[in-house]
Amino acid sequence: MDYFVIAMIAASAVFAGGVASVVTRRDLRGGGRAAVSLACALLVGATCLFIPYLPVAAFLGVVVVYLLVRRLFSAGFALVASGVLLLGGCSFSVLLMMAALERM
Numbered sequence: 543m544d545y546f547v548i549a550m551i552a553a554s555a556v557f558a559g560g561v562a563s564v565v566t567r568r569d570l571r572g573g574g575r576a577a578v579s580l581a582c583a584l585l586v587g588a589t590c591l592f593i594p595y596l597p598v599a600a601f602l603g604v605v606v607v608y609l610l611v612r613r614l615f616s617a618g619f620a621l622v623a624s625g626v627l628l629l630g631g632c633s634f635s636v637l638l639m640m641a642a643l644e645r646m
Contacts, residue, residue, distance in 0.1 A: 550594055555587030558601050565605055569617035578621070582628065589632040593639040600631030 562582040566575050582601065589597040604627045612620035 551587055551590045554590045554598050555583040557598065558586035559583030561605060565608060569612065569621070585628060585632055589636060592636045596635035596638065597632050600635055601628060604628045604631060
C-alpha cells in the first residue's frame with residue numbers, strides 16, 4: 543500500500559478523534575470523552591479504508607449537527623443523535639463508493 547494513503551487514513555482518524563475531543567470537552571469528562579474520541583477516530587479511520595474523503599465530510603457535518611442539537615436540547619440526546627448520524631453517514635459513504643465501483 544502506498545505510504546501517502548496510509549498517512550491520509552491515519553491523519554483522518556487523528557483529525558476526527560481530536561475534533562471530537564475538543565467538541566465534547568464541555569459535556570464529557572475523562573473516560574467518556576476518551577471513549578467518544580476513540581470511537582469517532584476508529585469509525586472514520588475504518589471507513590477511510592474504503593473511501594478516502596467522504597467520512598471526514600460526514601464527520602464534519604455530524605459535528606455541526608451535534609453543536610446545534612446540544613444548544614437546542616440536552617447534551618446526552620445530542621451525543622446519541624450524533625453517533626447514529628455518524629454511523630449512517632459513514633455507511634452511506636461506503637455504499638456510495640460500492641455503487642460507483644459497481645457501475646465502472
